[in-house]
Structures are given as C-alpha cells and as structure tokens.
Amino acid sequence: MASTKYRWLAEYYDHLYEFRRPFTTARKCILKPVMPGVESACDLACGTGTHALEMAARGIRMYAVDLSPQMCRIARGKARRAKLPVRVIEADMRIFHLPETVDLVTCEFDAINHVPRKQDLRRVFRAVARALKPGGYFSFDLNNRLAFEQIWPRNWFIDKDPVAIVVHGDHIPGTDRAWSDVEIFIRKGKIWTRHHDRVEEVCWGATEVESALEAAGFGDLNAWDAAPFFNDELTPPGNRTFWRARKR
Ligand SMILES: C[S@@+](CC[C@H](N)C(=O)[O-])C[C@H]1O[C@@H](n2cnc3c(N)ncnc32)[C@H](O)[C@@H]1O
Numbered sequence: 001m002a003s004t005k006y007r008w009l010a011e012y013y014d015h016l017y018e019f020r021r022p023f024t025t026a027r028k029c030i031l032k033p034v035m036p037g038v039e040s041a042c043d044l045a046c047g048t049g050t051h052a053l054e055m056a057a058r059g060i061r062m063y064a065v066d067l068s069p070q071m072c073r074i075a076r077g078k079a080r081r082a083k084l085p086v087r088v089i090e091a092d093m094r095i096f097h098l099p100e101t102v103d104l105v106t107c108e109f110d111a112i113n114h115v116p117r118k119q120d121l122r123r124v125f126r127a128v129a130r131a132l133k134p135g136g137y138f139s140f141d142l143n144n145r146l147a148f149e150q151i152w153p154r155n156w157f158i159d160k161d162p163v164a165i166v167v168h169g170d171h172i173p174g175t176d177r178a179w180s181d182v183e184i185f186i187r188k189g190k191i192w193t194r195h196h197d198r199v200e201e202v203c204w205g206a207t208e209v210e211s212a213l214e215a216a217g218f219g220d221l222n223a224w225d226a227a228p229f230f231n232d233e234l235t236p237p238g239n240r241t242f243w244r245a246r247k248r
Pocket of ligand 1: 005006020023044045047067071093094107108109110111114115
C-alpha cells in the first residue's frame with residue numbers, strides 16, 4: 001500500500017533537513033571497516049536518495065527503497081540529473097525484494113521506528129536478511145524509549161524561507177509509541193499555505209533488537225550510542241542507537 005506520509009515533507013526534505021549531517025559522520029565511522037568489500041548495496045527507506053546517490057557516485061551498484069511515492073519520485077529525479085544508476089523501488093521495508101542479493105543494506109534516520117507495529121521489527125529484519133548475501137552487513141539507527149520521553153514531547157521549529165515547519169509531538173508514558181504532528185507553512189510570493197504531516201513511531205529495547213536480529217540470522221552485533229556523533233541537545237545519551245550486524 002502506498003504511503004501518504006511525508007506527502008509534504010518529501011517536497012522540502014532536502015531544503016529543511018540539513019541537520020541530518022551527523023548521520024553521515026556516524027555512517028563513515030561505523031561502516032569504515034566494511035566498505036572496502038562492498039560492491040552492491042541498498043539504502044532502505046531512502047527518503048530523497050541522498051545517501052544512495054553518494055554510494056553510487058563511489059561506483060557501488062545501488063538500490064534505493066522507500067514506501068513514499070513522493071520520496072521515490074524525488075530520489076529518481078536526483079539520480080537522473082546526477083546521471084547515476086540508482087534503481088529506486090517503491091516498497092514497504094517489511095516485504096521488499098531486490099533483483100539481486102547485495103553486500104550492504106543501510107537504513108538511516110530512525111526509519112525502522114516508522115513501522116506501525118512492534119512485531120514488524122522481525123519482518124523488517126527478515127526482509128533485510130533475504131536481501132543480503134551471506135556475510136553481508138546491515139547498518140541502521142533507532143530511536144529509543146528515552147527519545148520518546150525526553151525529546152518527542154518538545155515543540156520545535158525550522159524557519160527556512162520559503163518553508164517553515166512547526167513540530168509538536170507526544171508520547172503516552174509507559175508505552176513504546178510516539179507521534180509528531182508537523183505543520184508545514186509554504187510561501188509562494190505573499191501567500192502562505194498550510195499543510196500537515198504526521199509521523200508515528202514505535203521503539204524497542206536493546207534486548208528486543210538483539211533477539212530479533214539473531215532470529216533473522218544476523219550475528220556479529222555492534223551498537224553505538226549516537227550522542228557523540230551528534231553532540232547536540234536533540235540527541236542526549238541513550239536517545240538513539242546505531243547498530244551494525246552481519247548476516248551469518
Ligand atoms: C526520517 S525519513 C529518513 C529518510 C532517509 N533514510 C534519510 O536518512 O534521510 C523516514 C523514511 O522512511 C520511509 N518509510 C516509512 N515507513 C516505511 C516503510 N514501511 N517502508 C519503507 N519506507 C518507509 C519514509 O517514507 C521516509 O522516507
């Protein structure tokens with residue numbers, strides 16, 4: 001089923017989300033030892049395709065998967081303009097299939113937290129394991145419960161002409177669910193239009209993540225707290241974890 005989420009955010013994602021730069025810093029550190037063996041890869045929940053394009057520019061045979069038709073359209077357009085052979089596939093990360101198995105799957109910016117149900121984590125990991133060659137790597141990051149408790153209830157905004165977003169979210173105490181309502185204001189000349197997107201997330205504890213990875217056939221599990229990579233007030237220690245696992 002095609003997603004209507006990120007309908008408006010997709011359009012202005014690259015314009016607004018400059019702050020996703022620390023993900024690149026973290027990825028370079030976490031994947032440094034494995035990159036020399038990577039000839040093919042998939043960026044899962046690729047968004048506007050920035051990371052997939054970076055990898056393709058290094059000569060890696062690239063696939064990019066996202067559920068949002070708007071994100072896929074933008075990613076395809078960027079690949080076409082950059083003349084880079086990224087194959088963009090509109091699909092759900094719980095059931096996606098690639099035309100070939102690959103050496104690496106990445107999934108960045110808490111995209112896995114976007115699945116609707118907690119039990120979907122196992123489906124995502126199984127689908128990723130199916131997409132990887134034996135010995136292939138999977139790297140991803142997750143928001144933890146602490147992020148839902150400490151960060152999601154805050155209000156914050158980005159004002160970057162011609163777009164401004166106001167984000168207000170919440171979390172029901174004691175649950176593994178949170179949501180953010182994003183009000184998007186777009187200026188065309190002197191006229192502003194207002195739109196709305198909602199992002200909902202679920203989270204898991206480290207033990208749940210480890211046992212789901214092992215059940216899907218992954219070993220060699222490594223985890224890094226995100227705080228040192230971000231060094232900002234939106235990512236205090238314990239809020240986000242980067243993971244790297246290897247298919248057995
Ligand atoms: C926060 S954005 C991250 C995009 C990109 N990975 C990045 O780092 O900028 C989350 C992305 O996950 C995608 N997404 C959400 N649920 C998905 C699903 N079930 N399957 C595939 N993609 C999904 C959204 O469409 C969106 O592009």
